[in-house]
Amino acid sequence: MQIVAQILFVLVLIAGIGFFVRNIRRLLRNIKLGREVDRSDNAGERFAKMAKIALGQSKMVRRPIAGILHIIVYLGFIIINIEVLEIMIDGVFGTHRVFAFMGGFYNFLIAFFEFFALLVFVGVVIFWIRRNWRHVYRFMGRELKGWPKDDANYILYFEMVLMALFLTMNAADYQLQLNGVAHYASEAGILGSFPVSGFISPLFDTLSNPTLIIIERTAWWLHIAGILFFLNYLYYSKHLHILLAFPNVYFSKLTPQGKFDNLESVQKEVALMMDPNADPFAAPAEGVEEGEPEKFGASDVFDLNQIQLLNSYTCTECGRCTAECPANLTGKKLSPRKIMMDTRDRLEEVGENINKNGQYEDDGKHLLDDYILREELWACTTCNACVEACPIxxxxLSIILDMRRYLVMEESAAPNELAMAMTNIENNGAPWPYNQMDRLNWAKENK
Known part of the structure; x- marks a missing residue:
């Protein structure tokens, strides 16, 4: 019977990890649909930023309550899952608590795990209350209706269940040790290391040993199967940031916020215009093929760069960006969170198209208009509040600006107010409809 359980465990482990690897490969393929961008510079500064923001959670604690709770859940979940290594070894080789030979240090680890399991459970319950009862403004956006709201709750329920299974497994194990059951009593050296489940085990003291073994084994199997399920669920959830926050912060911009990136294609055009010896009608050099003119800006996910697509997959949907957005706060349709969610949804749609057809076949849809409305793009004040607020x-803003560039430079579709301002700049050297000679008349009138 034991060998059957070991074989079954190995099959479950291979299936879970295999499906995870498949999803990660699809994720990387989708991100690589974007334009390449070089972010390999200043490795030391990038690692320092990643350690401070992604690992150290420095921007999370700007909202102390949510930040501290998030750190507890984040650290607890990672620390507790260190035990997964022991579970895997026990499952493959049929052992029980294979690391118990470490004695007092193992006792400390188990106690530490249980302490954090309780904190994680309490933290997740508080998160659920805040999200569903407190009606926090940033959790009430129209983009969070339906699946996004359900997804957030599913994760919270799942974390509660995983922590409950962990403590139930330990409580049954503890009671079996007290009863001197073979295969459990052999680990009698760890009897004192269950500070939380030790309070639960009295609920089991009237149960027979076979029943306790069933409870312990069921909780053990459900716990490890739940971990593998959770690992694969991440790909379909906003909690993908658990994996992607680190590379996302590492590859984020190091330049000052608000610095506008120049388009290489525009620079080439300007350089050509400024070169008195250049012939704009000259044929391409021998051996150089004349391709299609480079596209200005972005109308679909293919036009965005790979870091922007990584951003979309990393978005936690926390809404801190939208909560800080002045356009959103004044009732306009713009929500920076929705921009990221729409980009991810479109990218996933393109990915499914490739999965189905082997390569992308034009579906007649675009990120612009089909997902993100022009009204949303032009509501942005480019204040960078959303970028500053994001904890990862x-x-x-970079996506908004690239899509604006497309509208202006490819479609000449700027709002009338902006078109008038640009015309005035061209004619008058200023955005106002006054002749340059009359520009300082206001000063004369106020003498």
């Missing part, structure tokens, strides 16, 4: 270095 996501940059919604």
């Amino acid at each position: 270095g996501i940059d919604p």
Whole structure:
């Protein structure tokens, strides 16, 4: 019977990890649909930023309650899952608590795990209350209706269940040790290391040993199967940031916020215009093929760069960006969070198209208009509040600006107010409709 359980465990482990690897490969493929961008500079500064923001959670604690709770859940979940290594070894080789030979240090680890399991459970319950009962403004956006709201709750329920299974497994194990059951009593050296489940085990003291073994094994199997399920669920959830926050922060911009990136294609055009010896009608050099003119800006996910697409997958949907957005706060349709969610949804749609057809086949849809409305793009004040607010270095503004560039430079579709301002700049050297000679008349009138 034991060998059957070991074989079954190995099959479950291979299936879970295999499906995870498949999803990660699809994720990387989708991100690589974007334009390449070089962010390999200043490795030391990038690692320092990643350690401070992604690992150290420095921007999370700007909202102390949510930040501290998030750190507890984040650290607790990672620390507790160190035990997964022991579970895997026990499952493959049929052992029980294989690391118990470490004695007092193992006792400390188990006690530490249980302490954090309780904190994680309490933290997740508080998160659920805040999200569903407190009606926090940033959790009430129209983009969070339906699946996004359900997804957030599913994760919270799942974390509660995983922590409950962990403590139930330990409580049954503890009671079996007290009863001197073979295979459990052999680990009698760890009897004192269950500070939380030790309070639960009295609920089991009237149960027979076979029943306790069933409870312990069921909780053990459900716990490890739940971990593998959770690992694969991440790809379909906003909690993908658990994996992507680190590379996302590492590859984020190091340049000052608000610095406008020049388009290489525009620079080439300007350089050509400024070169008195250049012939704009000259044929391409021998051996150089004349391709299609480079596209200005972005109308679909293919036009965005790979870091922007990584941003979309990393978005936690926390809404801190939208909560800080002045356009959103004044009732306009713009929500930086929705920009990222729409980009991810469109990218996933393109990915499914490739999965189905082997390569992308034009579906007649675009990120612009089909997902993100022009009204949203032009509501942005480019204040960078969303970029500053994001706890993991996501940059919604860069996507907004690239799509604006497309509208202006490809479609000449700027709003009338902006078109008038640009015409005035061209004619008058200023955005106002006054002749340059009359520009200082206001000063004369106020003498």
